[in-house]
Amino acid sequence: MTAPDGPARLDDDGLWAGMPGQPAAVALLRGAVAAPVHAYLLVGPPGAGRSELARAFAGALFASSTDDGDAAGRHRALAAAGRHPDLVAIEPEGRALLVADAERITVEGWRSPIEARRKVIVVDRFHTAEPAAAASLLKTIEEPPASAVFVLLADEVPDEHVTVASRCVRVDAGPIAAGVLASLLEADGVDPARAADVAEAAGGSLDRARLLATDPAVVARRDAWRSVPDRLDGSGAAVAVLVAELRGLIDDAQAPLEARHQQELEELAEREEVVGTRGSGRRELVERQRREVRRHRDDELRFGLATLSRAYLARAHPNGNGSGIDAGSDTGPDGDGERLLAATARITEATGELVRNPNEPLLLQALLLDLPAAD
Numbered sequence: 001m002t003a004p005d006g007p008a009r010l011d012d013d014g015l016w017a018g019m020p021g022q023p024a025a026v027a028l029l030r031g032a033v034a035a036p037v038h039a040y041l042l043v044g045p046p047g048a049g050r051s052e053l054a055r056a057f058a059g060a061l062f063a064s065s066t067d068d069g070d071a072a073g074r075h076r077a078l079a080a081a082g083r084h085p086d087l088v089a090i091e092p093e094g095r096a097l098l099v100a101d102a103e104r105i106t107v108e109g110w111r112s113p114i115e116a117r118r119k120v121i122v123v124d125r126f127h128t129a130e131p132a133a134a135a136s137l138l139k140t141i142e143e144p145p146a147s148a149v150f151v152l153l154a155d156e157v158p159d160e161h162v163t164v165a166s167r168c169v170r171v172d173a174g175p176i177a178a179g180v181l182a183s184l185l186e187a188d189g190v191d192p193a194r195a196a197d198v199a200e201a202a203g204g205s206l207d208r209a210r211l212l213a214t215d216p217a218v219v220a221r222r223d224a225w226r227s228v229p230d231r232l233d234g235s236g237a238a239v240a241v242l243v244a245e246l247r248g249l250i251d252d253a254q255a256p257l258e259a260r261h262q263q264e265l266e267e268l269a270e271r272e273e274v275v276g277t278r279g280s281g282r283r284e285l286v287e288r289q290r291r292e293v294r295r296h297r298d299d300e301l302r303f304g305l306a307t308l309s310r311a312y313l314a315r316a317h318p319n320g321n322g323s324g325i326d327a328g329s330d331t332g333p334d335g336d337g338e339r340l341l342a343a344t345a346r347i348t349e350a351t352g353e354l355v356r357n358p359n360e361p362l363l364l365q366a367l368l369l370d371l372p373a374a375d
Contacts, residue, residue, distance in 0.1 A: 175204020
């Protein structure tokens, strides 16, 4: 069986060139190709390049199975595009990785490779694995098929998953630096000033940065969050107005993503007209789009809360001397600076609550009621 023709063949340098902002992760994975182990865990936020790193690693592993330069280039190109027959991507359909997903991982691992000497099984959102699924996956990784390499992708490693994590080589892929994101956006043709604003709002995610680059309202949203301390007056009425406004801005921020999703659905419909709906992947596409909408909303909240925290920090030491409280401020327990710095701690606490999928308006209302006005 032969895979369909892929994109132009890639050399090894070209394969890894698409991994901006992750030099340490690239170095570790490139070094692992000569003698790979059975399992790797790539940890970092969505949009920081985890999936791209996994595909590049798979391509390098596949290419190492042949001395034919053209065949190796084809292996790399197909893997980088996510189209190699020995690259299996498994992603939970819902919010969690279930036992059924873990069983599929095991089955795929024991199937023989088609073109290369190895199969690479990439498991997305490992951090969502339910306990039974994690236990099943642990057994597979502890008794792995000889021809399979497992690559788990995770935002973080929950305490209940540390045993599985301990059986893997951990590779950290942290948020991409804002300066790197800005440079990449400029290379895409984005104006430098706008690229800097978008990079700040992207939270270390290249995917989000490129999406926001098409969003004309991102600066207005940033300014709205920055203005919150000046608009608080201690009243519930002011908080209610602000929460309604901020949530409306978050709703509006989904427009570029919705436009992209509509284009994907239209392209899928065109393919279905040619090849039929069976096996078209519509269900998987719709579920992925739902996850992206949820993630985009969470990202907007994190962006807003980070902006709000910086606004309080700027007011706590307006001279920007980096020493904490401004030199002329009251540093006693009731001082303005202490009060403003305490606000940043409360914002950090609220940001941490997002992982528990809280009620959004209640979270914002409780937070803003706790925050001081910037007198």
